[in-house]
Amino acid sequence: MTRHGGKRGLSRRAFVKSAVAIGGSAALAACLDREGSPDLDRGSDPSSLPDRQHAWNGALETDDHGNHVPPRHRLMLYLDYGRDGSPTAGDRETVERALASLDRAYARGGEGLLWTVSYSRAYFDRFDESLPGSVGLPEPTALAPFEDPDLDTPDAVVHLASNYGSVVLAAEQALFGERETLNGVAVDATLEGVFEQSDRRTGFIGPGLPAENQDVEGIPESEPVDEDAPLYMGFKSGFEKSQASEDRVTIREGPFAGGTTQHISKIRLHLQQWYEQDSRYHRVATMFCPAHAEENRVEGVGENLGDDNGMAATGCPAHAGEDARETGVVGHAQKAARAREDGSPVILRRDFDSTDDDAATVHFLSLQRSIGDFVATRSRMNGTDVADSAAVGQRTNNGILQYLTVERRGNYLLPPRDRRALPTPTG
């Protein structure tokens, strides 16, 4: 299709995605029309669900290699609690009833709804008591000497995920009193009047969606994103062996045992150089490891890697310093894998791409037992240690840093299910 005369026409699936980004009743109606009003199973009473809000893996499909398949459409609602000081018992009950409506409406899974609610450090600062030592939830900060992010301090974030754009949009409406039923189930209460929305972030992940949504700033007009790519940069991620287990990221002790912490950064992508100047060799070397590029280990978007990006087998992480000196390039996965403990990753990525602000964006959402685990991983990814004295630049040939600008960072506590409604620092 020619690019003359402005934007491309909206293709069927591009429209579904755009609808999630746009939101509202008209978008939902259009979504339902396009997605064929899927007949989805209803959910169940919250008391019958796993205690861990983040226990998604058991409800997700797996691909041929055993990788968990992330829900394709995403919506994050940034919320501010309307009152100063401690939340009232009435508000807490209202919030729980509103949230429970989501559980009752849809079965958990990509073919239904998966969702979480989390609370920021700023939220907990309203209480006289402090969070217990078992919760590692510092205020967000810049995590590299070369970044200057704005810091997010909403009180809460609701993350909605489904393979259907219509489901996340309907769930959003239900939470804010715009519908009386959700998937045929009565909506008991709404967050309206308790929370105000301060931001709304949307996105997608999965083969086809990045290609269909590449008409954004940050991606050249040559439409370079592969149809099979699950993410804008053209490669698979979230390989099972690169992901922390849900056990590993779960808080073990204290009032929030069974919960986890969540980091969400908003990262702008600049992929003109990536797609129009860099070689395939460069893309593979900087995304994975120079050895992967030398030995042509990555085919296409990386489906051939199975459930493992090959870091352990190649010893790539251990020779990051040597690669920096001898090869002049280090890989993103290679650097990040150095943060593993006893060979196991410590963060569980649930990130996705986005067209928010009409710019190619990543909402990098990760779960870990303590925010410190994320900070350690990001520190390894910065590669400052390999860049300072060798051929690798601060960003040049230093993983994928050259193509990313971190715009915002936020840290949250994802409490266990029974404490998910306006918790206090003691649960």
Added chain:
Amino acid sequence: MNRRSFLAAGATAAGGVTAGCGGLLQTRSVRTPPLVEDRPDAVYVPTHVEGMKMVDGSTAGRYRFGLSYSYPHRFWVVTGTNRKRIRIGENDSVHLMVTVRDTETGVALPTSNAGIEVRKGGETVVSKSMWPMLSQNMGMHFGDNVALDGDGTYEVGVTFGPVGARKTGDFQGAFAESRSITVPLEYSSDAVENIDFRTLDDRKGQRGAVEPMGEMATQLPPADQLPGRVIGETKSGDAAFVATVLDSTPAGVDGSGSYLAVSARTPYNRYPIPMMSLSGTIEREGETVFEGPLDATLDPDLRYHYGAVVDGIESGDALELSVGAPPQVARHEGYETAFFEFSPATLTV
């Protein structure tokens, strides 16, 4: 047919030039002479030399920014030992360049990272991290070809820093921040056409280099003006390496003893060559008395160099320099074949 293939087809077919896009084709072909076929694996005189137009020289913190532009042009990016030629994009308007100097000493900062964001009417037109690059008339700078949205007024945001290389002497603790400037840019394609452009038909392809362009180009001091006891100069990969020894370790370097500094520079123009892996070995009467990496360091007097603490250097010592990864800087024409194949080079004290 998309616009790119249309242009390509036009470029092959059209010797004659018509109005409209034809003018563009004429400009491109004239401004980008074919590369010299048999280029030496060394620094060589390019096919042409271009002037540039300064945009702004404002400061932020200790950074003095120099923003300028020239014609879009071809260059080469480097990943390890792989180099890739970057052709001029169909919509590229200018080659945008940034240099940064210390406001206090005037010393150029050839390493770190420079990001640009170009806006027009509130809309972002270009946002990217520029390539660290080496050109014969500019030396080290950060640059890339960019596609602007026609003539008009733009706002250019430039962000630089911090400098990750080790800093010594009065540079200790300096350049630790990332700072930005935002400056207006009046762009017109006509103004670009008025930038100097000169072909070098009689010299192109010969070993040598064009002259540095005024004060934008940052040269290192000649070997005999480096501080310390200069023990010699050697060449490898067509780069020049000047070794000097300070009797004491400069502040900012861990350890004590003598300090070996190696200033790697381009031949002819003495531009610093950053972002390579340099190691040294010192042999004394058949024994190795030092073996290790020389770390990239920025010093007010030595400037950008590679250095290490050594246990003295004596007459008769043999210093062997070896390069691991070649300099990972993008190259303008005339530098793309040099600084890749380095054999160990020895200096005898």
